[in-house]
Amino acid sequence: MFRPGHNRHDLRELADEDLMELVREGDARAFEVVFDRHGGVAFSLAYRMCGSSARAEDVVQDAFVSLWRSGARYDRARGSVRSWILSTVHNRAIDSFRRESARHGQDVHDERLAELVPAATTTEAEVQQRDDAHRVRTALAQLPPDQRRVIELAYFGGFTHTQISEMLELPAGTVKGRMRLGLAKLRGSLSAGGLTP
Amino acid sequence: MSERHGPVHDCGGDAAAYVLGALEPAEAEAFRGHLLECVVCRDEVETLAGVVQALPMSAPQHAAPRRLRRRLLRAIREQPPSRAATAGRPASRRRLRPATLLGAAAGAAAAVAAAVLIALGGGPGATLSRVIRASVSGVSGSVQLRISAEHGELVARHLSAPPPGHVYEVWLKPAGSGPRPASVLFTVNRDGFADVSIPASLRGITAVMVTPEPAGGSPVPTHAPVIVASVA
C-alpha cells in the first residue's frame, strides 16, 4: 500500500508490531527496518548453530523471506516479532541440519569468522540488547559444565537426548535430567535479572 | 524455578527435553498427548519455554553481513507478498480490506460465507480449488481452510481471541508423523476475523492445526489444537 507519509526515518520510530502491519501490506521499507533491527541477532543465532557464515546466511534469508511472504499477524505483546523470527531461524537451521546427511558439530566454525563484524551498540536498544546478551551468557556460564553442555548440544546443535547420550557416553535418562536441572537453574538466574517472565 | 508445594508429580523430566526440541519424534508425540492431560507438565513447558527463548542471546553477537542484507532485500523486492502469499489470485485481492469485505458475510450461514469467499477469490485466472470447513473446539467461531494449488489460507470468523499473552500458531501435520510448525502466528481482530496465508506447501499434509501458544510462538505445540482442518 502506498504510504506517502512514511519516510525511512519515521519507520524507524515504529514498534515492531506496527512495522509488521506495513509489511503485511507489502511495504519493503518497513521490512528493511525489521531486518535492520533483528537481522543481527537472527544471523548470530544461525551462525552459532551452523558454524558457517554461508549456511547461516541461507537460513536467515529463508526465515525472513517466509516472514515477508506469510503476512503473519502479531500480538501486541512485547518482543513477539523478535521471538517469532528467532524461533523460525532456529527451526530452519535444524531443518538444514536434517537435510544434510553428514554434519559437523556446532563447534565447527569456518574461516569467515574474521570477516564478521561485532554487533553495533550505538542505540539505546542495542545497548540493552548487549546487556541482555551478557546476562544470558553469564547465567549459562554459571551452570555446571555438564548441564550447560547438554543444553547447548540440544538447542544449538539440534541433537536429540539419545544422540547426546551416545556422544557423551551417558546412560539414558541422565541427559534429560541434566537438561531439566540446567534449565531450571537458568530460569532462576534469568528471572532474578528480569529477563524471563 | 519457584518451589512447588503439594503432591510431587514426576513426569520423567520430559518437559525440559521437549522445549529444547531434544525428544525423539515418537517421544515428542507421546509427550504432546500427555500434555493434554497433565497441567503440571503444561505449566513446566510454558515456564521453560521462556528460558529457551532467551538462549539465542547467549550466542556471540555479530552484525548481519551486508551481503546477506543486499541479497535478502533483492529477493523480497522480486517477490512482493501480494503475489507470493496469494499465488494464483488477482494481486488486487489482497489490497482489499478483508476485515471489511468478509465482515459483511460473517453473520451468514457457513455455506453462504464459503460461496462469498469463492466469489472473492474466484476471478479469472484464480485457482481456488477447495474450501474446507475446520473443526473448532474449546474456542468459539468458524474457520475455513481455502486451498489454491498447493497453498492454503485460513479464514476465521468470530473466533475467540487467544488467551492474554498468547497467539495462535499454525501447524502442518504430514501423514504418519507429528505436526511441524508452519512458521505462522496470528491473532484475530476485534471482530474475531483473521485471514492467514500459509507459506509452506500443503503437499503431503493431512491436517492443518492451530494451537494457542505463548506470545512469540513455540517450536512445538504446547496445547491441544483448537482448530483442525483435515486436508486428506
Ligand SMILES: [Zn+2]
Ligand atoms: Zn505430566
